[in-house]
Amino acid sequence: MRETILHKCEVKGLRMTGQRRVIVQVLETAHQDHPDVEALYAKVTEIDPSISIATVYRTVKLLEEAGILIRNEFADGRARYETADREHHDHLIDLSTGKVIEFCEPEIEALQEKLVAKLGYKIRFHRLEIYADPINSDETD
Amino acid sequence: MRETILHKCEVKGLRMTGQRRVIVQVLETAHQDHPDVEALYAKVTEIDPSISIATVYRTVKLLEEAGILIRNEFADGRARYETADREHHDHLIDLSTGKVIEFCEPEIEALQEKLVAKLGYKIRFHRLEIYADPINSDETD
DNA sequence: GTAGTTGCAAATTCTTTGCCACCGT
DNA sequence: ACGGTGGCAAAGAATTTGCAACTAC
Numbered sequence: 001m002r003e004t005i006l007h008k009c010e011v012k013g014l015r016m017t018g019q020r021r022v023i024v025q026v027l028e029t030a031h032q033d034h035p036d037v038e039a040l041y042a043k044v045t046e047i048d049p050s051i052s053i054a055t056v057y058r059t060v061k062l063l064e065e066a067g068i069l070i071r072n073e074f075a076d077g078r079a080r081y082e083t084a085d086r087e088h089h090d091h092l093i094d095l096s097t098g099k100v101i102e103f104c105e106p107e108i109e110a111l112q113e114k115l116v117a118k119l120g121y122k123i124r125f126h127r128l129e130i131y132a133d134p135i136n137s138d139e140t141d
Numbered sequence: 142m143r144e145t146i147l148h149k150c151e152v153k154g155l156r157m158t159g160q161r162r163v164i165v166q167v168l169e170t171a172h173q174d175h176p177d178v179e180a181l182y183a184k185v186t187e188i189d190p191s192i193s194i195a196t197v198y199r200t201v202k203l204l205e206e207a208g209i210l211i212r213n214e215f216a217d218g219r220a221r222y223e224t225a226d227r228e229h230h231d232h233l234i235d236l237s238t239g240k241v242i243e244f245c246e247p248e249i250e251a252l253q254e255k256l257v258a259k260l261g262y263k264i265r266f267h268r269l270e271i272y273a274d275p276i277n278s279d280e281t282d
Numbered sequence: 283g284t285a286g287t288t289g290c291a292a293a294t295t296c297t298t299t300g301c302c303a304c305c306g307t
Numbered sequence: 308a309c310g311g312t313g314g315c316a317a318a319g320a321a322t323t324t325g326c327a328a329c330t331a332c
Binding site: 015017019020050051052054055058 | 285286287288289290291
Binding site for chain 2: 073075077092094095101103105107108111112115116117119120121122123124125126127128129130131132133134135136
């Protein structure tokens with residue numbers, strides 16, 4: 001139910017500085033790209049060049065701790081962010097473009113639960129990342 | 142099957158220096174722990190204190206490129222290594238101890254394949270990590 | 283007004299690398 | 308012998324932090 005990030009920040013009682021408004025505005029339109037801090041910083045400084053990258057780092061961390069953003073660490077080493085307002089899902093990373101596709105497979109989740117219970121554990125969280133190439137794209141194998 | 146790492150290195154024609162022998166010897170006994178470079182370095186310098194951490198980094202990288210080691214990056218940020226001589230498997234990380242348990246669930250793999258094919262992709266590699274707590278241990282929830 | 287924020291640069295953490303002496307084959 | 312290696316310390320890349328000035332509430 002598409003509530004704005006800004007609204008969530010207000011609900012959480014976060015102090016909304018000019019910098020945070022800009023960062024949140026960028027996230028509002030870019031969160032589907034799973035941007036990293038560098039990408040966010042680039043868009044943010046287009047709007048307000050005086051914002052420092054430290055502020056971007058501090059703000060995404062704040063929003064993560066507030067449960068508004070989710071930090072992902074894919075195989076490229078950097079942290080990439082998405083909004084936390086959707087159902088749990090996993091990620092398919094298109095190796096030819098870097099694009100991230102979200103998917104959810106309840107059957108896989110159920111199997112995980114079962115398996116982990118069999119091992120005597122209870123899942124706290126998990127991550128499944130699939131790195132893949134498009135089928136129709138040329139088979140560079 | 143249980144071929145020694147040292148033997149694999151020789152087969153690959155890697156020059157076996159004193160330092161590499163020590164590092165390989167440590168890996169031989171510690172690879173089931175999925176040690177990180179720091180852990181390896183600690184054990185290595187117990188045997189030969191003159192070996193530098195740069196050499197450990199260079200050697201694990203070399204062994205990874207030779208297909209002898211697999212580098213994992215779990216949620217703790219550092220690279221952790223295991224030998225590449227076993228079947229593909231995924232990891233369950235025991236949050237209470239940090240211990241890593243390997244598992245293989247062909248059903249999950251099959252579902253992944255099917256799903257990814259449906260999305261028009263072909264899997265190159267994937268990673269599934271499950272972070273969990275023991276059931277009998279106290280429920281810190 | 284005051285505590286929370288910011289920018290800047292310096293610090294951290296993990297990993298890589300340039301350089302020159304050294305050692306395996 | 309000679310080209311691949313190792314040690315050391317400096318360089319990198321991503322991220323965090325100390326501090327003094329600033330600003331939202």
